[in-house]
Amino acid sequence: MNARRLWKIFRLNFKMMYSGWFLASIASFFAVSFVASVSAIWTENYAFLFLFLGVIALLLAFGGGYLGVAKSEVDFVFSTPVNPLVVYIAKTAALAVLSLFLFGAFTIYLPRPDVISHVEYAASLIFNTAFFVLMAGASPLVSIRRLILYTAPQMAVAAVTIVKPELSPLYGLVYPSPFYVAYSGAAAALAFLAIPRNLLKELATNAYGVLGPSRPAEDGDAVRVVGPARIGPTPWRAVWTTSVNRVLLEVDLPLSAVAAAVNYVLLRLLPEMGFFNASEALVTLLSFYLFCFVFLAFAEVGLDEERLWLSLAVEPARYFRLRMLARAVMVAVLLAPWAAVYVLMSLSYPPAARLAPAVAALALTLPAASWLLAAYSGRPQIRDLELPQSLFRFTLREVLAVFLYFMFVVFLSVPYILCVASMDIPALAPLILLDADVVSVASLALSAAFFYLTTYSPWAPSIWGWFVNKLSENGYV
Amino acid sequence: MGVMSNVYMWQLSWYVYECIAAEGLRRSFGNVVALDGVSFEVSCGGAVALLGPNGAGKSTLLRILAGLLRPDAGVARVCGYDVQRQPREAKACMGYLPDDPSPFLDLSVRENLEYVAALRGLDGSAVDWAIEALGLGDIEDRLASSLSRGKRQRLALALAIMHRPRVLLLDEPLNYLDIPTQEYVIKLLREMNAAGTTILVSTHIMSIAERLAKEVLVINRGRIVWRGAVKELKAAARDAGERIEEVVARLMR
Numbered sequence: 001m002n003a004r005r006l007w008k009i010f011r012l013n014f015k016m017m018y019s020g021w022f023l024a025s026i027a028s029f030f031a032v033s034f035v036a037s038v039s040a041i042w043t044e045n046y047a048f049l050f051l052f053l054g055v056i057a058l059l060l061a062f063g064g065g066y067l068g069v070a071k072s073e074v075d076f077v078f079s080t081p082v083n084p085l086v087v088y089i090a091k092t093a094a095l096a097v098l099s100l101f102l103f104g105a106f107t108i109y110l111p112r113p114d115v116i117s118h119v120e121y122a123a124s125l126i127f128n129t130a131f132f133v134l135m136a137g138a139s140p141l142v143s144i145r146r147l148i149l150y151t152a153p154q155m156a157v158a159a160v161t162i163v164k165p166e167l168s169p170l171y172g173l174v175y176p177s178p179f180y181v182a183y184s185g186a187a188a189a190l191a192f193l194a195i196p197r198n199l200l201k202e203l204a205t206n207a208y209g210v211l212g213p214s215r216p217a218e219d220g221d222a223v224r225v226v227g228p229a230r231i232g233p234t235p236w237r238a239v240w241t242t243s244v245n246r247v248l249l250e251v252d253l254p255l256s257a258v259a260a261a262v263n264y265v266l267l268r269l270l271p272e273m274g275f276f277n278a279s280e281a282l283v284t285l286l287s288f289y290l291f292c293f294v295f296l297a298f299a300e301v302g303l304d305e306e307r308l309w310l311s312l313a314v315e316p317a318r319y320f321r322l323r324m325l326a327r328a329v330m331v332a333v334l335l336a337p338w339a340a341v342y343v344l345m346s347l348s349y350p351p352a353a354r355l356a357p358a359v360a361a362l363a364l365t366l367p368a369a370s371w372l373l374a375a376y377s378g379r380p381q382i383r384d385l386e387l388p389q390s391l392f393r394f395t396l397r398e399v400l401a402v403f404l405y406f407m408f409v410v411f412l413s414v415p416y417i418l419c420v421a422s423m424d425i426p427a428l429a430p431l432i433l434l435d436a437d438v439v440s441v442a443s444l445a446l447s448a449a450f451f452y453l454t455t456y457s458p459w460a461p462s463i464w465g466w467f468v469n470k471l472s473e474n475g476y477v
Numbered sequence: 478m479g480v481m482s483n484v485y486m487w488q489l490s491w492y493v494y495e496c497i498a499a500e501g502l503r504r505s506f507g508n509v510v511a512l513d514g515v516s517f518e519v520s521c522g523g524a525v526a527l528l529g530p531n532g533a534g535k536s537t538l539l540r541i542l543a544g545l546l547r548p549d550a551g552v553a554r555v556c557g558y559d560v561q562r563q564p565r566e567a568k569a570c571m572g573y574l575p576d577d578p579s580p581f582l583d584l585s586v587r588e589n590l591e592y593v594a595a596l597r598g599l600d601g602s603a604v605d606w607a608i609e610a611l612g613l614g615d616i617e618d619r620l621a622s623s624l625s626r627g628k629r630q631r632l633a634l635a636l637a638i639m640h641r642p643r644v645l646l647l648d649e650p651l652n653y654l655d656i657p658t659q660e661y662v663i664k665l666l667r668e669m670n671a672a673g674t675t676i677l678v679s680t681h682i683m684s685i686a687e688r689l690a691k692e693v694l695v696i697n698r699g700r701i702v703w704r705g706a707v708k709e710l711k712a713a714a715r716d717a718g719e720r721i722e723e724v725v726a727r728l729m730r
Contacts, residue, residue, distance in 0.1 A: 001598070008595040016583045071579045076589075076636050079543055079573040081565040082596040205564045206547040208540050383577070390582040390622075475582070475622065 014094040021396035026101050033105040046174055051286055053170050054162035056102045060132040061154035067091050068140035070391045078207040084200045092137045099129040107173040117176045124172035127184035134191035141196055236322050243326035260337035263287055281420040288355055292409045299370035317461035324455050327367035335363050351419040357440045358412035361447035368454035373401040375470040415440040496521040496644050496675040502551035504537055511537040513699035524670045526686035527679040529696035530729050535679040536576055539646050543573040555644050572642035576649050578633035582622035586613050586632055589621055593636050607639035626653040647678040651685055663688050683722045695728045703728045
């Protein structure tokens with residue numbers, strides 16, 4: 001295959017992956033990071049910088065879903081003579097552009113003494129990006145059991161970047177050296193070797209077999225409703241049984257509990273062993289933000305499998321009320337371990353208690369908010385083969401939706417921030433803590449009001465009417 | 478590669494008498510047997526309609542022939558190539574239109590065609606030809622996501638035929654199309670068939686089968702239950718004083 005043909009395949013995959021406005025927003029972010037990089041805080045506090053790099057690494061680890069196969073590809077890519085590996089590499093390269101931007105935005109402007117260190121930095125940037133996008137890109141293709149082999153190394157790198165940066169290949173982005181070039185290069189080489197070539201080869205002759213309902217039982221079972229539960233006869237029973245599936249109970253719930261426990265260990269035990277350079281308050285706050293974003297992705301699950309005609313089976317507003325009630329129960333169950341962890345943490349670190357009400361507020365808002373944001377962003381429907389109709393696309397709407405959610409999460413974290421501040425200003429502590437209480441109560445009240453608004457209020461039918469209309473525009477049937 | 482392969486395929490068709498061949502194809506999904514030993518062949522230049530009730534195995538058969546699904550047993554050959562052992566050669570020679578196709582929604586009509594042209598190693602003339610052939614000129618710069626279902630179907634057809642394949646596998650090709658476009662597409666496919674393209678078309682609509690195909694394969698519960706010429710069906714209907722759909726419905730039971 002000649003270079004011109006490869007370039008065209010890459011260029012069109014790139015165009016499918018990013019909108020122009022999204023690229024403009026990323027460029028703006030890059031410019032803002034430049035301003036931040038010349039500030040004293042940024043250049044002197046590298047521990048803070050490693051926290052950001054670790055968080056980016058974690059986000060990229062979850063970014064593999066963006067490289068999942070879409071129905072369009074089964075229809076018109078795998079039916080051509082092209083090797084699926086070529087398309088996979090083209091898509092990975094397209095995702096790498098975003099990764100380069102994110103890692104580069106935080107590190108490219110750091111001072112470096114000579115040309116060699118710039119070369120070492122560039123090599124580290126490319127190798128680290130290659131490692132993350134190759135590992136993340138494989139994750140949506142492999143079985144749930146093998147998924148851990150691809151996500152665990154990324155998580156480990158992200159964790160050590162935050163906890164002990166010298167052990168991470170990302171360290172070379174801040175302190176370039178031949179050792180870290182070799183280290184990140186080895187990681188990239190391993191990721192390249194880990195490309196699921198056999199699976200990609202299989203797609204060339206058996207795409208429907210690999211991706212369809214006849215795939216191995218571990219995946220096929222995952223989407224069935226639980227056990228022998230009867231669907232119906234009441235609308236609530238029907239909605240409940242189709243809201244709860246095996247993935248939720250057998251994968252998501254244990255995963256949430258384990259992640260909460262790991263979070264507790266990282267936040268409470270490691271600082272005592274002298275691992276963290278950054279302050280405990282900041283690490284706790286960033287871990288809360290990260291958890292909120294991961295949960296947003298979890299909470300969106302199910303929207304792509306909605307069918308618009310279902311909402312007409314019963315009165316539409318009632319259908320969505322029942323669906324949101326069922327989802328609220330499930331989200332609350334998934335969030336419960338996190339609320340427990342923050343309460344537990346508060347025994348030794350009192351400000352953590354302020355995050356427990358924030359978790360409760362999430363349980364009230366995420367079930368409806370996640371679907372409304374996903375509809376606004378233009379998430380594609382899943383019809384045949386459990387595949388989205390089109391490839392995931394980074395758009396300005398995605399950025400705005402994430403930004404809106406981020407603002408909400410920041411609002412939820414205000415009581416915690418106030419509580420931390422009160423420890424530094426003892427004289428004003430009673431007043432600050434009173435403020436924290438007021439914000440906590442307000443956030444819970446607003447979240448409850450949002451829950452009411454989207455379920456029982458007279459405005460709920462209008463909200464879900466907009467939602468259905470949006471899904472219809474997005475190609476849902 | 479494009480021009481060379483077309484010449485090569487053209488020559489190949491003179492040596493390979495059967496452009497589509499299925500030998501004992503079996504495929505199950507769990508306990509459900511979708512295909513139960515299907516064997517048939519279609520001569521080069523032939524046009525065969527695949528008829529059958531819902532769930533008879535028509536789409537499964539087309540997917541196996543298109544090299545998108547591996548059979549549990551049996552061999553599928555297109556242009557003389559085993560689609561499992563020589564998938565690149567087989568796919569270079571065939572075009573496949575799936576049921577409910579989904580083009581690349583975030584690309585324009587022209588970019589959709591350019592993308593598949595790049596995947597197939599075709600030059601820009603193939604894109605221009607496909608736009609001309611399906612009458613997509615006035616919408617070539619529009620995003621596929623902004624098109625109606627009918628226009629998306631036209632685009633999907635263009636993607637399937639842009640390399641002027643020797644074998645064309647079509648799953649409900651006239652879905653979503655308005656009547657004038659249906660007529661236009663039928664004319665186009667008949668012209669392609671007259672020029673040597675072998676067509677296997679799955680449809681539920683007998684009138685379409687009559688106009689697109691010379692022969693009919695009736696498939697039911699994963700087995701071929703009848704094969705014959707369209708004129709045989711017409712004769713049977715005339716003799717029984719029935720409509721042709723009633724004869725076919727009886728065959729499907």
